[in-house]
Amino acid sequence: MIINAKIHTMDSKNTVIEKGYIRYQNGKIIAMGDMDSIEIIDSEVLNLCGKSVYPGFVDAHTHLGMFGDSICFEGDDGNEDSDPIMPQLRAIDAVNPMDGYFQEALAAGITTVLTGPGSADPIAGQIAAVKTCGRCIDKMIIAAPVAIKFALGENPKSTFHDKDQSPVTRMATAALIRETLTKARRYYIDKKNAFEDKENDDSPEFDAKYDALVPLFQKEIPAHFHVHRADDIFTALRISKEFDIDCVLVHATEAHLITEELSEANIKGILSGPFLTDRSKPELKNMTPRSPGIISSHSIPTAIITDHPETPIQYLTLCAAVAVREGMDSTKALRAITIEPAKICGISERVGSIEIGKDADFVIYDGDPLDIMNKPVSVFVNGRSVFSRE
Secondary structure (H helix, E strand, O other), rough: EEEEEEEEEOOOOOEEEEEEEEEEEEEEEEEEHHHOOOOOOOOOEEEOOOOOEEEEEEEEEEEEEEEOOOOOHEEEOOEEEEEEEEOOOHHHHOOOOOOOOOHHHHHHHHHEEOOOOOOOOOOEEEEEEEEEOOOOOOOOOOEEEEEEHHHHHHOHHHHHHHHOOOOOOHHHHHHHHHHHHOOOOHHHHHHHHHHOHHHHHHHHOOOOOHHHHHHOOOOOOOOEEOOOOOHHHHHHHHHHHHHHHOOEEOOOOOHHHHHHHHHOOOEEEEOOOOOOOOOOOHHOOOOOOOOOHHHHHHOOOOOEEOOOOOOOOOHHHHHHHHHOOOOHHHHHHHHHOOHHHHHHHOOOOOOOOOOOOEEEEEEEOOOOOOOOOOOEEEEOOOOOEEEEOO
């Protein structure tokens, strides 16, 4: 049990329990409430004496464990650029949980991440949602796949221009995506018809690429579109509408310039960032830390991300703090690194808030997480203490 804690639940009502308790068992929260309502205090008790408890932070777009810390090609497993269309690639086959940044993530209170392929390919592979604590990726998985990574804009262009191979324009990138989705949808329909027609089983021959895209058409997972410029954002929306697939915009650097259009679009949300980095390419010219605040003020579901290693993952709360400094509401900023990314990415039944039935992932602070001078006092994952400064 945790007792005498100020509990910032991050639930739908932003409930704050000024002096409360949390009881957890087998990695799950089984009871919580005011100290006045507590029935039994178990022998194993952590008395926080008024310290604050937040849900474990969630970074909804990283490449954690896929680009080795301090090494080059040997640890670079995030971009398979031998083929522009690679939806069958699985992030879990590349993530190295022994990468030192996992420990730095935990020390910063980040208990859940989405990690996956980079943006070299128009269709790059399958993203996984994982806990940051563990040695075996199979035991760390929350959901895999949780999304399929798509990329528009300069990255695919520059990757394949260097190889003298298509795509080298935005037109070709979109055309390759459309061609693949058209074939995958036909594959899905044929597969579905064969399953329903028990007397005439004419299943299509297995195709790993198309099979990996089937969950998009079943609305089981969304497409995560890497986009920066406004025109690329609109291309992502156009393709998603054409194929009736759920869309999450990743980075969306110029989203703050087109909030009216985005408010009317049917998107699951925007993973905003990174903005604590340099403008390393032309499509980042309008990058600003004001963006997540502007987006969220228009009732667009917004999460703040690091895009690790672009911004090292341990600076997720710093990113949120800078967003507040630049105009974002502080509560929205905290939600943008807890429940909002969990909702956008379809894992909110387990993480993102402190509620009965969810994973016992907590970050304990003696102060405000958005104060740059504050660090977590301790961190719990699945009810187990994984980091402590005391």
